[in-house]
Amino acid sequence: MTLARKKVASVILWVAIHAAFVLLGLLLPWNIETDLYSVLPDSSEFRNVAEAEKALSAHSMRNLTVLLGHRDFAVAKSAASELEDLFAGDSSLAETRLRVGDASMQELRDFYFGYRYVLQGAQVRDLLKQGDATALKDNALQKVYGAFSLADLSRIEEDPFLLGDEAFEFFTLNSPLLAGRFTIREGVLAAEDSAVTYVMWSASLAPNTSAMASSGHVLERLDRVLDSLQHVHEGLFVEKSGVPFHSYESSSNAQSEVAWISGVSMALILLLLLWVFRTPIPIVSTLFAIGVAVCTALSGTWAVFGSIHIFTFVFGTSVIGVSIDYAIHFFTERHHIFKGLLLGFMTTEFSYIALTFADFPLLRQMAVFSIVGLASSFATIVLLFPNLPLPSHRAERERPLPTKVPAIFLRIYDKFPPRSIRIAGIVFLLSLVPGVLRLDVHTDMRTLYAMSDELKHSEALNARLNNLGISANYFIVEGSSEQELLENEEALSARLQVAVKDSLMRGFLATSSYIPSVKTQQETFEGVQSLRHSQALQELLESLNVPSDSLFESGFASPAYLEPSSKIPSSFASILDMLWIGEVDGRFYSAVFPLHVAPGFDIAKQAAELPHVYAVNKMENVNETLTQLSRVALLLVAIAYAVVFLVLVFVYGFVPALRIIRAPVLSCIFIAAVFGYCGIPFNFFAIVGVILTLGIGIDYALFFKEGATRGLVTALAVMLSAATTLISFGSLSFSSFVPVSTFGLSVLLGIWCCFVLSPFSRD
Amino acid sequence: MNGFARVTVLIALFAALVFAGTGAGESASVYKKPLTAAAKPAMLQSMKVLTESQLTVGNFKQTRTITKLNREFVSTGSFAIDRVSGILWDTQKPFPSVLWVGDNSIVQWDPARDTKKSMSAKDNPVFAEFSKTIQSVFSGQFDELERNFKLFFDVKGAAFDIGLIPKESAVARAIASITLSGQTELDKVTIVDGEGNTVVYEFSQHRHYPDLQSVKAPFEEIANRFQKLKGK
Numbered sequence: 001m002t003l004a005r006k007k008v009a010s011v012i013l014w015v016a017i018h019a020a021f022v023l024l025g026l027l028l029p030w031n032i033e034t035d036l037y038s039v040l041p042d043s044s045e046f047r048n049v050a051e052a053e054k055a056l057s058a059h060s061m062r063n064l065t066v067l068l069g070h071r072d073f074a075v076a077k078s079a080a081s082e083l084e085d086l087f088a089g090d091s092s093l094a095e096t097r098l099r100v101g102d103a104s105m106q107e108l109r110d111f112y113f114g115y116r117y118v119l120q121g122a123q124v125r126d127l128l129k130q131g132d133a134t135a136l137k138d139n140a141l142q143k144v145y146g147a148f149s150l151a152d153l154s155r156i157e158e159d160p161f162l163l164g165d166e167a168f169e170f171f172t173l174n175s176p177l178l179a180g181r182f183t184i185r186e187g188v189l190a191a192e193d194s195a196v197t198y199v200m201w202s203a204s205l206a207p208n209t210s211a212m213a214s215s216g217h218v219l220e221r222l223d224r225v226l227d228s229l230q231h232v233h234e235g236l237f238v239e240k241s242g243v244p245f246h247s248y249e250s251s252s253n254a255q256s257e258v259a260w261i262s263g264v265s266m267a268l269i270l271l272l273l274l275w276v277f278r279t280p281i282p283i284v285s286t287l288f289a290i291g292v293a294v295c296t297a298l299s300g301t302w303a304v305f306g307s308i309h310i311f312t313f314v315f316g317t318s319v320i321g322v323s324i325d326y327a328i329h330f331f332t333e334r335h336h337i338f339k340g341l342l343l344g345f346m347t348t349e350f351s352y353i354a355l356t357f358a359d360f361p362l363l364r365q366m367a368v369f370s371i372v373g374l375a376s377s378f379a380t381i382v383l384l385f386p387n388l389p390l391p392s393h394r395a396e397r398e399r400p401l402p403t404k405v406p407a408i409f410l411r412i413y414d415k416f417p418p419r420s421i422r423i424a425g426i427v428f429l430l431s432l433v434p435g436v437l438r439l440d441v442h443t444d445m446r447t448l449y450a451m452s453d454e455l456k457h458s459e460a461l462n463a464r465l466n467n468l469g470i471s472a473n474y475f476i477v478e479g480s481s482e483q484e485l486l487e488n489e490e491a492l493s494a495r496l497q498v499a500v501k502d503s504l505m506r507g508f509l510a511t512s513s514y515i516p517s518v519k520t521q522q523e524t525f526e527g528v529q530s531l532r533h534s535q536a537l538q539e540l541l542e543s544l545n546v547p548s549d550s551l552f553e554s555g556f557a558s559p560a561y562l563e564p565s566s567k568i569p570s571s572f573a574s575i576l577d578m579l580w581i582g583e584v585d586g587r588f589y590s591a592v593f594p595l596h597v598a599p600g601f602d603i604a605k606q607a608a609e610l611p612h613v614y615a616v617n618k619m620e621n622v623n624e625t626l627t628q629l630s631r632v633a634l635l636l637v638a639i640a641y642a643v644v645f646l647v648l649v650f651v652y653g654f655v656p657a658l659r660i661i662r663a664p665v666l667s668c669i670f671i672a673a674v675f676g677y678c679g680i681p682f683n684f685f686a687i688v689g690v691i692l693t694l695g696i697g698i699d700y701a702l703f704f705k706e707g708a709t710r711g712l713v714t715a716l717a718v719m720l721s722a723a724t725t726l727i728s729f730g731s732l733s734f735s736s737f738v739p740v741s742t743f744g745l746s747v748l749l750g751i752w753c754c755f756v757l758s759p760f761s762r763d
Numbered sequence: 764m765n766g767f768a769r770v771t772v773l774i775a776l777f778a779a780l781v782f783a784g785t786g787a788g789e790s791a792s793v794y795k796k797p798l799t800a801a802a803k804p805a806m807l808q809s810m811k812v813l814t815e816s817q818l819t820v821g822n823f824k825q826t827r828t829i830t831k832l833n834r835e836f837v838s839t840g841s842f843a844i845d846r847v848s849g850i851l852w853d854t855q856k857p858f859p860s861v862l863w864v865g866d867n868s869i870v871q872w873d874p875a876r877d878t879k880k881s882m883s884a885k886d887n888p889v890f891a892e893f894s895k896t897i898q899s900v901f902s903g904q905f906d907e908l909e910r911n912f913k914l915f916f917d918v919k920g921a922a923f924d925i926g927l928i929p930k931e932s933a934v935a936r937a938i939a940s941i942t943l944s945g946q947t948e949l950d951k952v953t954i955v956d957g958e959g960n961t962v963v964y965e966f967s968q969h970r971h972y973p974d975l976q977s978v979k980a981p982f983e984e985i986a987n988r989f990q991k992l993k994g995k
Binding site: 135138141142144145146147148149153154156157173183184185186187543545 | 823825827829831832834836838840842852854857858860862864871873875876882892897930931932958960964
C-alpha cells in the first residue's frame with residue numbers, strides 16, 4: 001500500500017470509528033442525571049423510591065421564603081407589601097404569599113362536622129372500641145357547660161356527642177403545624193425574635209424557572225428589590241431561606257469562578273503551547289482532538305447507559321488531560337512515539353476497564369466515558385494527526401524546539417549518583433508512611449457544601465421561628481393502591497407514636513394523620529353506630545334538653561369516606577400536596593416526615609420489618625456509597641496496575657517495569673500522605689484525582705523510557721504535558737467549591753510528584 | 764415547607780379557642796366611647812379591681828346562649844384568679860369540670876374520672892395567645908389589652924364598662940367583642956361571637972387573699988384543687 005493510500009485508509013478508519021459512536025449516541029434520547037440517588041447501587045427497590053423522592057424534591061425545592069424584619073412592625077409589613085406588589089403575578093413565580101385570609105375556621109368546622117362519623121382521633125376511637133359511650137357523653141357535657149369552651153354548639157341537636165367538634169379539635173389542635181412562632185398580625189404572618197418583628201413573604205418558582213443563576217433571573221431581580229427596600233427602610237432586616245436561594249448562590253458563584261479559572265488556565269496553556277511550537281497548528285489540532293474525544297465519549301456513554309450523570313463530567317476531565325498529553329507528544333517528538341503512546345494508552349485503558357467491574361453504575365459510567373474518550377484521542381493522534389501539514393524536518397532544524405529548560409531539568413537529575421537517589425527514595429517513602437497512616441478515607445457530602453454566613457444565619461432564624469423541626473431523614477411509603485398506601489402509613493404511624501411517647505421525636509407529618517385509610521374510617525363508623533342505641537345517648541339528650549334523636553339518626557344515612565381525591569380544606573391542602581407523592585409507575589407513594597428527632601432516633605430501625613416503608617437517609621446512603629465506591633475504585637485500579645505491571649515486565653523486563661510504575665504509584669502514596677498530614681478527608685473526589693494521576697502519570701514515565709534517545713525533546717514533551725495538566729487541574733484547587741478544590745489539589749500533588757519522579761525511569 | 768402552610772389552621776384555631784359570647788356586645792353603650800388619652804387614668808383606676816388583688820376567688824354563673832337554636836346553657840361554679848399561677852375555673856353544676864389557664868399550659872381536668880388533658884402553650888402560639896388573652900382580660904393587663912384590642916371605656920359614678928374589640932380581623936370573626944362591667948369588683952364579662960352567640964359570666968361573693976394557702980371557707984375546695992393541679 002502506498003503512503004497516500006495508507007493516509008486515506010487511516011482517515012476513513014478514523015471517520016468510521018467516530019461516526020459509529022456519534023450515531024449510536026444520537027439514536028437515544030439525551031438525559032443528564034443530577035440525582036444523587038443514581039450513585040447508589042442499582043436495584044429496582046431504590047429505583048422506585050428514587051423516582052418518588054425525585055417527585056417529592058421537585059415540589060419542595062421550588063419554595064422560598066423571605067422574612068422582612070424591623071423593630072417597628074409597621075415598617076416590616078410595609079416593606080413586605082411592597083415586595084408582594086412587585087412580585088405578585090411575576091411569570092417566573094408560580095405563586096406569592098403574604099396576606100392571610102381569615103375565612104377558614106368555618107370551612108374546617110364544616111368539614112369535620114361532615115365527616116364526624118368516620119374521622120376521629122385516637123382517643124375517641126379507643127373509647128368507641130371499648131364501647132365507653134358514657135365517657136363520650138361526659139366529654140360532651142364538659143364542652144357544653146365548661147368554661148371557655150371551644151365547642152360550637154350550634155349543631156348540638158344533630159351532634160349531641162359533639163363528635164364534629166372532637167374531630168375538629170383533634171385534627172387541628174394536635175397538628176404539629178402549630179408549633180411555629182408565627183401568628184397573624186394585621187392580616188400577615190409575623191413572629192418576633194430579639195425585639196425584631198419579622199413578616200413572612202413566600203413564593204414558589206414557576207415550573208419552567210431554572211434554579212440556576214442567569215442574567216435577569218427572578219432571584220437576581222428579587223435581590224435588587226430587597227437591597228432597595230433596605231435602602232428605603234432604614235434598619236430593615238432581610239432573611240432569605242429555601243433551596244432556590246442556595247442553588248442560585250452556588251451556581252452564581254460557580255459561574256464566575258469557573259469563568260475565571262478556566263479563562264486564566266486556558267490562556268496560560270495557549271501561551272505556553274504557542275511559545276513552544278510557534279505555530280497555531282498544534283494548538284488548533286489539540287483542541288480539535290479534545291473536542292472530538294469528549295463528544296465521542298459522551299455519545300458512547302449515552303449509547304451504553306442511556307443517560308449520563310453529572311459526576312461523570314468531573315471524572316471525564318481526565319480525557320481532556322490525556323488528550324492534551326498525547327497531542328503534545330505527537331507535536332514535540334512526531335516520530336518513534338507509537339510504542340510509547342500505545343503502552344501509555346493501554347495502561348490507562350486497563351485502569352478504566354478495571355473500574356467497569358465495579359457494582360456501581362456511576363463508576364461504570366465514568367470508566368466507559370474515559371475508555372471511549374481515550375480511544376478516540378488515541379485514534380485521532382495515530383490516524384489523523386500524521387496527515388496534518390506540519391513543518392518539514394529541515395524547517396524544524398532551522399527553528400528548533402526550546403529545549404533549554406528541559407536540559408537544565410535533566411542535568412539536575414544527572415548530578416545525583418544512583419546510590420544517593422536510592423537513599424533519598426527510601427527516606428521519601430518512609431516520610432510518607434505517617435501521613436498515610438493518618439489518612440481518613442471518608443466522603444461526607446455535608447462538608448462539601450459551605451453556605452454563606454448570610455444564608456446560614458437566615459436558615460437558622462427561619463428554623464427557629466418555624467419550629468417545625470422537619471428531619472432531613474424521612475420515610476417513603478409505598479402501596480399498590482391509595483388505600484393500601486394509607487394502611488401502610490398507618491402501620492408506620494403506630495410505630496412512630498411509640499417513638500413520640502419515648503421522646504425520640506416530637507411528632508411527624510403524614511397524610512394518614514389527615515386522611516385515615518377507609519379501613520380505619522369504617523372501624524370508626526362502626527363504633528359510632530354503637531352509640532345510637534346506648535343508654536348514654538338517652539341521658540345526654542335529656543341533659544341537653546334535646547327532645548328527640550331524629551336529627552342524630554339522620555346523619556347515619558350514607559356515610560361518606562374521606563379519600564385523597566376528596567375535597568380537602570385549603571388549610572391542609574398545601575401540606576398534603578407536599579406529603580402525597582401519588583402514582584409513580586403504577587404504584588402509589590407518600591412521604592412521612594419525623595419532626596424534632598432526638599439523637600437516639602434511628603430512622604432505619606423504625607422502618608425495619610415494615611414492608612413498603614423505606615427509610616430515606618439520603619445523605620448517609622450517598623456518603624456511605626461514595627466512600628465504598630472510592631475504596632472499590634482504588635482496589636480495582638490497584639488490580640489493573642498489577643496487570644499493567646505484568647505487561648510492562650513482558651515488554652521491558654522486571655527492573656525497567658518497576659522503574660516505570662514506581663513514579664505514578666509513589667505519587668499516589670504522596671497524595672494520600674499529604675491529605676493525611678493535613679487532616680483533609682480523603683474523599684471520593686480526592687480518589688478520583690488519584691485515579692487520574694495513575695492514568696496520566698504513567699505516561700510520563702513511559703515517554704521518558706521510550707524517548708531515551710531523544711532525551712531533551714522527550715523531557716520537553718513531558719514538561720509540557722505536566723505543565724498543561726498542572727495549570728488546568730491545579731488551578732481547580734483554588735476553587736471555593738470543596739469537591740472541585742479537593743479534586744484539583746489531589747491532581748496537582750499527584751502530577752507534580754509524577755513529573756518529578758518520572759525522569760528516574762530513564763535507562 | 765414554610766409557615767404559610769399552617770396559616771389558615773392557625774387562624775381557625777385561635778378564633779375557635781377564644782370562641783364564646785356575651786349579650787351586650789357592640790350594641791352596648793360603651794362602644795360609643797373609644798378610650799381617649801384623657802380617659803385612660805380613669806380606666807386604669809377602674810381596672811384596679813382586677814389588678815390590685817394578688818388572688819381573687821368567688822362564684823360565677825355562666826350563661827351560654829346559642830342564637831340559632833334559641834337555647835341557653837347555664838352552669839355555675841367558683842373561680843380563682845391568681846397573679847402568679849393563672850386562672851382556675853371550677854364548674855360544678857350541672858356537670859363538673861375544671862379548667863386551669865396558666866402561662867405555659869391550659870389544663871382540662873375531669874374531677875369525677877380524674878383525667879387530665881393538657882395543652883402546652885409553650886410550643887403552640889394558638890394556646891399561648893389564648894392563655895395570654897384570657898389572663899390579660901381577667902388580670903387587667905392594660906398594655907396587653909391595648910396591643911390586641913381597640914379599647915372603649917365608660918364610667919358612671921363607681922360603675923364602669925370596658926369594651927374590647929379585637930384588632931385582628933381573623934380573631935374578630937370569632938370574637939366580636941368582650942365587655943367587662945363592674946363597680947368595686949368585676950361583676951360581669953360578656954363575650955359575643957361573630958354570629959351573635961353570647962357567653963355571660965356573672966361573678967359574685969368576691970374574696971381577696973394574698974395566696975392560695977390563705978383561702979378560707981367557702982372557697983377552700985377551689986384553692987385545694989388549684990394547688991392539686993399545680994402540684995401534678
